Amino acid sequence: MSAMRVDAKVVMLGKESVGKTSLVERYVHHRFLVGPYQNTIGAAFVAKPIQVADRVITLGIWDTAGSERYEAMSRIYYRGARAAVVCYDLTDSSSFQRARFWVKELQNCEEHCKIYVCGTKSDLIEGERALRQVDFHDAQDFAEVFLVRSEMIYKTQEMNFFFSVPEETGVDLGQKKDSYFYSCCHGN
Numbered sequence: 496m497s498a499m500r501v502d503a504k505v506v507m508l509g510k511e512s513v514g515k516t517s518l519v520e521r522y523v524h525h526r527f528l529v530g531p532y533q534n535t536i537g538a539a540f541v542a543k544p545i546q547v548a549d550r551v552i553t554l555g556i557w558d559t560a561g562s563e564r565y566e567a568m569s570r571i572y573y574r575g576a577r578a579a580v581v582c583y584d585l586t587d588s589s590s591f592q593r594a595r596f597w598v599k600e601l602q603n604c605e606e607h608c609k610i611y612v613c614g615t616k617s618d619l620i621e622g623e624r625a626l627r628q629v630d631f632h633d634a635q636d637f638a639e640v641f642l643v644r645s646e647m648i649y650k651t652q653e654m655n656f657f658f659s660v661p662e663e664t665g666v667d668l669g670q671k672k673d674s675y676f677y678s679c680c681h682g683n
């Protein structure tokens with residue numbers, strides 16, 4: 496069996512249970528798995544071919560475990576990543592602190608990695624605004640101060656917006672900047 500060629504490495508980071516696996520599931524398999532939550536152990540890998548202009552490139556997505564006990568392992572998975580999707584749960588302020596931690600770390604250690612900040616579970620706050628624990632402006636200010644690339648997408652089913660036309664040989668992941676990205680894996 497020949498080894499799979501990965502054109503661009505993408506890493507998912509964020510506190511446990513924020514919804515990283517769900518986001519990847521939605522992107523790769525177009526589904527949202529209901530049922531008991533199963534935490535990721537270590538990390539999971541999935542390859543996703545995408546059409547970019549006239550060619551197909553393969554993204555290698557590393558979905559890391561959010562539990563702090565796997566923190567050292569997560570560092571291994573972000574090495575050499577072209578993009579990182581740093582997730583936090585809009586209903587959990589501690590997950591936003593954790594996202595800040597990862598963004599700072601990536602900026603210190605992986606200067607070529609494009610960073611996206613992704614607020615998840617927007618369906619929950621839509622149903623009950625009092626559940627919201629991370630203020631829109633706090634996240635927006637953070638994105639601006641740290642110059643992370645971000646996008647506001649409401650209830651997306653896909654993560655295609657992260658990936659755009661490659662420049663020559665490289666793969667440019669995400670050209671949209673200066674806005675703020677929300678994602679919801681749940682429902683439509």
Ligand SMILES: Nc1nc2c(ncn2[C@@H]2O[C@H](COP(=O)(O)OP(=O)(O)OP(=O)(O)O)[C@@H](O)[C@H]2O)c(=O)[nH]1
Nearest residue numbers: 511512513514515516517532534535561616680681
């Ligand atoms: N309501 C709602 N629930 C979500 C959403 N995304 C994930 N969940 C739920 O949140 C729980 C955790 O989701 P996961 O995708 O496993 O979270 P994770 O970040 O991969 O967790 P770890 O593997 O522990 O790092 C599951 O019960 C999901 O069904 C969302 O957008 N809305």
